[in-house]
Amino acid sequence: MATARPSTLVIFGASGDLAKRKLLPAIYELGREKLLPEKFALVGYARSEMSDEAFRAEFKQAVEKFARSSKSSVDQTLLQRILSAVYYHQGDYGSAEAHAALATKLEDIDKKHGTEGNRLFYLSTPPETFEPIIENLGKYTAGFGRRAGDVGEVKTDSWKRIIIEKPFGIDLPSAKELNSQLHRHFKESQVFRIDHYLGKETVQNLMVLRFANSIFEPIWNYKYIDHVQITVSETLGVGSRGGYYDKSGATRDMIQNHMFQLMALVAMEPPASLDAVSIRDEKTKVYKSVRPIRPEAVDQFTVRAQYTAGEHAGQKSDGYLKEKGVPADSKTETFAAMKLFIDNWRWSGTPFYLRTGKFLDEKLSEIVVRFRSPPLTLFQKQCDSPVYPNDLIIRVQPEEGIEWRINGKVPGGTMNIKPVNLDFFYKTTFNVEPPEAYERLIYDAMLGDQTLFIRGDEVEAAWAVIDPIQEGWRKSKLAPRTYTPGSWGPKESMQLIELDGRRWLHSGDGEAEPIVACSL
Numbered sequence: 438m439a440t441a442r443p444s445t446l447v448i449f450g451a452s453g454d455l456a457k458r459k460l461l462p463a464i465y466e467l468g469r470e471k472l473l474p475e476k477f478a479l480v481g482y483a484r485s486e487m488s489d490e491a492f493r494a495e496f497k498q499a500v501e502k503f504a505r506s507s508k509s510s511v512d513q514t515l516l517q518r519i520l521s522a523v524y525y526h527q528g529d530y531g532s533a534e535a536h537a538a539l540a541t542k543l544e545d546i547d548k549k550h551g552t553e554g555n556r557l558f559y560l561s562t563p564p565e566t567f568e569p570i571i572e573n574l575g576k577y578t579a580g581f582g583r584r585a586g587d588v589g590e591v592k593t594d595s596w597k598r599i600i601i602e603k604p605f606g607i608d609l610p611s612a613k614e615l616n617s618q619l620h621r622h623f624k625e626s627q628v629f630r631i632d633h634y635l636g637k638e639t640v641q642n643l644m645v646l647r648f649a650n651s652i653f654e655p656i657w658n659y660k661y662i663d664h665v666q667i668t669v670s671e672t673l674g675v676g677s678r679g680g681y682y683d684k685s686g687a688t689r690d691m692i693q694n695h696m697f698q699l700m701a702l703v704a705m706e707p708p709a710s711l712d713a714v715s716i717r718d719e720k721t722k723v724y725k726s727v728r729p730i731r732p733e734a735v736d737q738f739t740v741r742a743q744y745t746a747g748e749h750a751g752q753k754s755d756g757y758l759k760e761k762g763v764p765a766d767s768k769t770e771t772f773a774a775m776k777l778f779i780d781n782w783r784w785s786g787t788p789f790y791l792r793t794g795k796f797l798d799e800k801l802s803e804i805v806v807r808f809r810s811p812p813l814t815l816f817q818k819q820c821d822s823p824v825y826p827n828d829l830i831i832r833v834q835p836e837e838g839i840e841w842r843i844n845g846k847v848p849g850g851t852m853n854i855k856p857v858n859l860d861f862f863y864k865t866t867f868n869v870e871p872p873e874a875y876e877r878l879i880y881d882a883m884l885g886d887q888t889l890f891i892r893g894d895e896v897e898a899a900w901a902v903i904d905p906i907q908e909g910w911r912k913s914k915l916a917p918r919t920y921t922p923g924s925w926g927p928k929e930s931m932q933l934i935e936l937d938g939r940r941w942l943h944s945g946d947g948e949a950e951p952i953v954a955c956s957l
């Protein structure tokens with residue numbers, strides 16, 4: 438494994454949910470995997486009053502909580518070593534004084550811990566804080582050559598990088614604005630727009646599956662694939678995040694980023710090489726090839742819905758419109774489904790169905806590639822129902838793995854056919870739990886590898902697909918549909934696919950398929 442150079446990670450929003458649940462444990466895990474540089478320091482930055490000691494205690498608590506949930510133990514010696522270079526910096530995100538003081542603190546840390554002026558800034562704060570943080574970073578700590586020895590027209594070979602959390606804008610104009618603001622202070626090579634789905638092991642495996650195996654490429658197109666489905670379902674409602682969520686909705690929160698990344702990795706052409714430029718070029722081309730859904734046609738190609746009152750997965754709700762922070766007349770969708778077409782030579786006429794929602798039956802993220810049925814054969818003619826088409830199911834989570842569903846003969850004297858699985862699961866094949874996405878992504882950012890991060894033009898191309906849908910919904914006379922917690926969404930989302938003679942599938946389905954009896 439490559440070794441990252443000595444560096445300091447600064448987490449803005451260090452008191453927040455993401456930092457505690459994911460980022461701080463990821464740092465410890467990197468230490469455990471021996472992927473943290475020997476000379477490493479961490480500064481948590483937030484508005485809350487906290488001492489260094491209190492923040493270290495939070496770090497420790499976050500690591501111990503993570504270890505309990507993953508049934509592992511904490512190496513206390515390692516943890517103490519990491520904690521000895523952990524600091525807290527209190528300040529408003531837009532405060533010039535606080536940023537100037539941060540710059541001085543970072544220089545002191547360089548002297549004390551040998552971190553050589555290399556800095557990774559992680560914006561783990563709500564989007565409204567991005568602008569003031571970027572401006573101040575530009576001025577005080579990381580912009581082009583603002584201070585002797587800092588980036589830009591480089592006086593030393595130290596690096597400064599910025600990881601920026603989602604949502605990256607709320608539409609195309611705001612994403613463009615955020616990009617230009619970033620580019621006023623940072624080169625694109627310093628900017629790491631994060632999408633944690635790209636850090637998931639199975640998502641990275643998608644490229645291996647497609648491009649390290651020769652059996653898929655010849656059939657990976659409209660001639661053999663009937664359609665592709667992507668489902669990302671969650672069992673919990675919006676809980677305490679109503680204020681944030683209502684400004685976003687399922688489409689901006691999940692489809693524009695995570696699900697579009699999955700779609701792009703399934704649909705893209707083989708890249709010229711595995712470098713960041715080639716891969717991101719290909720993904721961007723996919724978004725540019727998506728046929729825009731005209732606002733007038735939005736109700737034909739999409740379904741949006743909100744959950745009603747109900748109880749599921751240990752959570753109870755009086756309905757989305759009654760959630761804290763949600764206006765009673767909100768039209769924000771907690772569920773969205775859509776049918777998209779990628780108008781290029783490979784995918785012409787092949788629908789990509791996407792659906793996602795909160796408070797659904799199961800928590801799962803998976804891609805189903807459904808192949809076309811074989812041409813007319815004995816089996817079609819002499820069986821009491823058609824034999825099943827083949828499915829390739831890529832399970833992103835849980836139970837990460839890949840299943841190929843093929844038809845097999847049920848043993849015995851009669852010709853009975855049943856779909857059976859050829860499968861590979863990370864847990865049983867490699868006997869390991871895949872690492873957390875944030876671990877991989879923070880490590881890559883330390884190495885300066887942008888392959889698993891979103892490029893500026895890529896994020897804009899993705900918004901260009903979403904904007905007409907949002908416009909259509911704003912103008913539509915149809916109110917959002919409704920669905921009950923614990924269901925698979927509104928009935929209209931079933932109709933979206935069933936009217937095309939297809940149905941939503943997922944990996945649990947196979948067992949339930951009836952046997953096809955044939956008279957041979």
Ligand SMILES: NC(=O)C1=CN([C@@H]2O[C@H](COP(=O)(O)OP(=O)(O)OC[C@H]3O[C@@H](n4cnc5c(N)ncnc54)[C@H](OP(=O)(O)O)[C@@H]3O)[C@@H](O)[C@H]2O)C=CC1
Pocket residue numbers: 450451452453454455456483484485530560561562563564565566602603604633
């Ligand atoms: N939580 C998650 O699972 C995920 C989060 N994200 C993204 O990561 C980022 C951080 O998420 P998360 O940790 O959940 O966010 P939080 O709401 O927990 O906010 C993080 C910190 O930011 C500060 N903050 C909160 N609200 C405001 C505000 N209105 N103005 C200024 N500062 C504020 C608070 O710190 P203080 O008051 O101490 O300054 C808070 O602890 C967001 O951009 C989110 O979209 C992305 C994927 C998943």
Ligand SMILES: O=C1O[C@H](COP(=O)(O)O)[C@@H](O)[C@H](O)[C@H]1O
Pocket residue numbers: 671690691802
């Ligand atoms: O980015 C987000 O992702 C989570 C779902 O992530 P997963 O890794 O658990 O699938 C989602 O709950 C959240 O609303 C969204 O902002």
